[in-house]
Amino acid sequence: MKEGRREREETRIAERLSFRWRALDESLLIEAVPPKLLMLELTNACNLKCVMCRNPAMVRRKGMMAPEIIEKTVSQAAEMGIEDVALFTTGESLLHKGLLDAIRTVRNAGLSCYLTSNGLLLNPPLAEALCLSGLASFKFSIDGATREEYEAIRVNGSFEKLIENVRLLRTVRDRTGSKMRIICAAVVMRRNEAHLADFRDLFEPMCDEILFSFLGNLGGRIEEEKSSFFQKKAAIRPCRLLWDRIVVNYDGTVTACCIDFDAELVYGDIRKDPLVRIWNNAVIREWRRRHLAGNLQGIPLCDGCDHPALADPEELLRLQEASRKGREETERKEITGGAAGITEGK
Numbered sequence: 001m002k003e004g005r006r007e008r009e010e011t012r013i014a015e016r017l018s019f020r021w022r023a024l025d026e027s028l029l030i031e032a033v034p035p036k037l038l039m040l041e042l043t044n045a046c047n048l049k050c051v052m053c054r055n056p057a058m059v060r061r062k063g064m065m066a067p068e069i070i071e072k073t074v075s076q077a078a079e080m081g082i083e084d085v086a087l088f089t090t091g092e093s094l095l096h097k098g099l100l101d102a103i104r105t106v107r108n109a110g111l112s113c114y115l116t117s118n119g120l121l122l123n124p125p126l127a128e129a130l131c132l133s134g135l136a137s138f139k140f141s142i143d144g145a146t147r148e149e150y151e152a153i154r155v156n157g158s159f160e161k162l163i164e165n166v167r168l169l170r171t172v173r174d175r176t177g178s179k180m181r182i183i184c185a186a187v188v189m190r191r192n193e194a195h196l197a198d199f200r201d202l203f204e205p206m207c208d209e210i211l212f213s214f215l216g217n218l219g220g221r222i223e224e225e226k227s228s229f230f231q232k233k234a235a236i237r238p239c240r241l242l243w244d245r246i247v248v249n250y251d252g253t254v255t256a257c258c259i260d261f262d263a264e265l266v267y268g269d270i271r272k273d274p275l276v277r278i279w280n281n282a283v284i285r286e287w288r289r290r291h292l293a294g295n296l297q298g299i300p301l302c303d304g305c306d307h308p309a310l311a312d313p314e315e316l317l318r319l320q321e322a323s324r325k326g327r328e329e330t331e332r333k334e335i336t337g338g339a340a341g342i343t344e345g346k
């Protein structure tokens with residue numbers, strides 16, 4: 001009886017959601033509100049050749065993001081209302097000599113700043129500087145629970161050095177009283193899926209959070225390393241990456257996807273157009289329209305991607321509605337404050 005009531009309730013909710021989705025003005029989703037997250041590819045160079053990563057096979061020229069591009073992008077992002085900046089995408093950000101300056105630029109703009117790294121290039125002075133930089137979190141990409149597993153996945157890495165550096169950052173963080181969270185992460189794949197509990201047991205005492213995520217096929221370009229637990233999404237759904245973030249490559253080009261190693265999904269260039277105009281330009285609007293229609297054919301990478309970022313339309317709708325409400329609230333405040341400002345200016 002209880003079970004029957006639950007089923008009826010679930011059906012009722014599903015019908016209501018499906019009605020809302022059909023009734024949705026699609027243009028609301030195609031012309032998207034600014035997202036919360038900006039990702040900056042400080043560099044596409046890396047010191048490792050991990051088996052599940054497309055970085056080693058990348059044909060794009062390796063480079064470092066120039067300070068002018070960092071400053072321009074961050075200041076335009078702040079004007080758009082972006083709140084969080086992740087300083088990594090396809091490469092190892094500790095290779096960038098201006099990493100601490102980049103964090104300072106983000107913090108001075110009033111935005112939160114995150115870093116994901118293999119952590120092997122950490123040293124005591126850098127650990128100290130990062131802990132004092134205002135970085136919200138430092139995530140170690142680790143993947144392996146033992147030396148054999150780690151070094152087989154993270155080719156050219158040293159498990160001993162990794163453990164030493166996780167402990168170093170934790171010690172310095174605690175000594176300095178920094179609020180920076182330390183996260184240890186594993187991408188679940190065939191090679192490590194049997195040892196996830198060992199991973200958690202080993203790293204849990206050294207960090208604040210353990211994070212597991214599934215390896216997708218990186219836009220149809222990598223299949224053999226995927227976990228046997230990985231479930232391909234049954235139906236084509238829009239990918240939330242086209243709505244929930246802006247990704248800027250080291251050279252200033254703007255891509256729709258943070259796994260776009262060879263810049264196949266570029267839809268703008270910060271050196272030529274303002275970020276706010278790029279975010280809703282004709283190219284990305286067309287890709288959003290086709291994602292919503294379930295027609296990914298011919299969109300590079302997306303066509304054939306089984307990345308778990310594929311989202312429910314309802315989730316997108318909630319995202320857009322929440323952002324729109326926030327924006328309306330801000331606009332109301334600006335109208336009130338703006339009138340006073342004009343009077344004062346005159």
Ligand code: SF4
Nearest residue numbers: 239257301302305307
């Ligand atoms: S569908 Fe795949 S390739 Fe396309 S934006 Fe999403 S994650 Fe990237």
